[in-house]
Amino acid sequence: MASTLHDVARLAGVSIKTVSNVINDYPHVRPATRERVEQAIAELGYTPNLTARSLRSGRTGAIALAVPELGLSYFAELAASVIEAAEEAGVVVLVEQTGGDRDRELELLRSPRLKMTDGLIFSPLGMGQDDVDRLDVPYPLVVLGERIFDGPADHVTMRNIEAARAATEFLLRTGRRRIAIVGAHEGEVIGSAGLRLRGYREALDAAGVPFDESIIGYTTLWHRSNGARCMRELLDRGAEFDAVFGLNDTLALGAMRVLQEAGLRVPGDVAVVGFDDLDEARYSIPSLTTIDPGREWIAATAVRTLLERIEHPDAEQPARLLLADFRIAERESAGAALDSASAALESAGAILHQGAGADA
Template sequence: MAITLHDVARLAGVSIKTVSNVINDYPHIRPATRKKVEAAIDELGYQPNLSARSLRSGRSGVISLLIPDLRNAYFAELADAVMRAARAKGLSVIIEQMPGGKKEELEILRGPRMQLVDGILYSVLALGEEDAHHLDNAMPMVLLGDRIFNGPKDHVTMQNTEGARAATDHLLSLGRRRVAALGAHPGEVVGSAGLRLDGYQQALAERGVEYDASLVIPVISWHRKDGAEAMRAFLTKGVPFDGLVAFNDSMALGAMRVMQEAGLRIPDDVAVIGFDDIDETRYSIPSLSTIDPSKDQIAETAVDLLLERIEHPDSHAPARDLATEFHIVQRESSAI
């Protein structure tokens, strides 16, 4: 038979109401009483009825994380950081992958599963500034990424332009003057690729190095395969280069493999730096220099903002745009 509140109350020698207050973390409970109830819960193995609690409180204790692609190591590690940050706040996380395309993202946002959660962390991929009105609803939501700024919801992002500028300047400071940029999306202005290309160009200008479009390497997407294929095609053109800024680590790792197969020495012939500081960068040969965008800070900030909106649904505080810190992690791929 299932263990009930009555069983816990009888073992602890308190009322059912007191047990309920302890389970729901009511603040005005004497420590000794709380300890007795928690001991009884542990001894009996009592499991609260979360469905009933949700009906009473109007909250499920669950949030949703919408991300583009778990195959991308950055998003997998971000998801892990979000789950840890949420767990510390007593929340559970449902992860939903978005297959790509504006229509699909809107269908997921409006789908029935989103009505089962207390709030949404949404890493925007296909929607842009012109689509911000689709998010103007009562659902607590925090946006992640770089597609929508100054929108109707709180927004947490990394410093894409500043980080890419620092990465490029890092290679230029080593004396490299033919620095290639891997990961461009031609024509993109808003979005990580456009922002990081802007940072790359800013660093060149600040160092007095002329921008050379032949050193910008476009890709379709940001996976390791794309980095490898783009670098293989780039090498066939015979464009001289002595540095490489990859707009994410996965592409950098794919590109390094191709360069090494072609006989290029890293960092002797080509110094390389990526972006995201995914775990594998520590163990590649050579280990990969990168930009650490503070994934844990992104996750913790986003969860805190979302929980604040959940707990104060009637708040009319304006939406906030916050950018986290970053720093350069120098490893063997750009060693002096």
């Protein structure tokens, strides 16, 4: 059905290798021959069989992206950015969902289905630091997220601690003193929750504000409903606070909903800050002040790094850690500065911290 080099060669009266040479812009082809071949290609509507080309070249021109779930806005937007960056590099993206399940993540790492791709961008959620050895795979791999550090593969991620610290400092600077947390993970040290909580504590310590366990809300999965539930529990137990730091936007949005249901005004009574800068944060009521963690940069860097590894598979370059810059996206939910200094800051554009890209 689909035509091959043989068909084109027969029609043009040349060998199949000459057709191949024309397609690949090999220079030593007479213009007359080239034209004859091109005409035959057009006539037959020939397109090269990429599978055969892959077999021959050992490259597929596809990369895999594994995320927990596209239904989670953060990963949907991450995937969008990865696909876009890959497209610019002429590469297509095969998307897998792991559900954030450790077993499925481990299984995926050794799945033969990856043989269809040249490498993997992997965002684990179920695996932890103990599984670090499982990242030692026989194909190019770039890891995202904060579940596993110092692994054998390149790692692109965000400045969780610094960003969370900046978010907390922002709230402190606007006069808030009792900053509740929504979404903490019990006993976690590494991982988004652990790192962001650490940034929060660093900011409190630096400002001399005591850490108060009673306004820390714990939960498991970072779903909207859990943000709501978490906030409801805080309110029910009579916790007192004048600000909320949701460890991601979905949590913050869920929490904000509960605050409003309870008759509290945002940001009047309680300021709310999130983390992720989802598209949605721009359109909530009120719009959500949040951390833009550099998602696009992360996506572009992950693709670029992976393609470099694919290009030079034998390069003995050690695994790198690449960190994105972040900024505070200041909006309504925590824009009302309580003193004049921060009011000036507010109008200035809100880039509070611009970390240096650690490309080394």
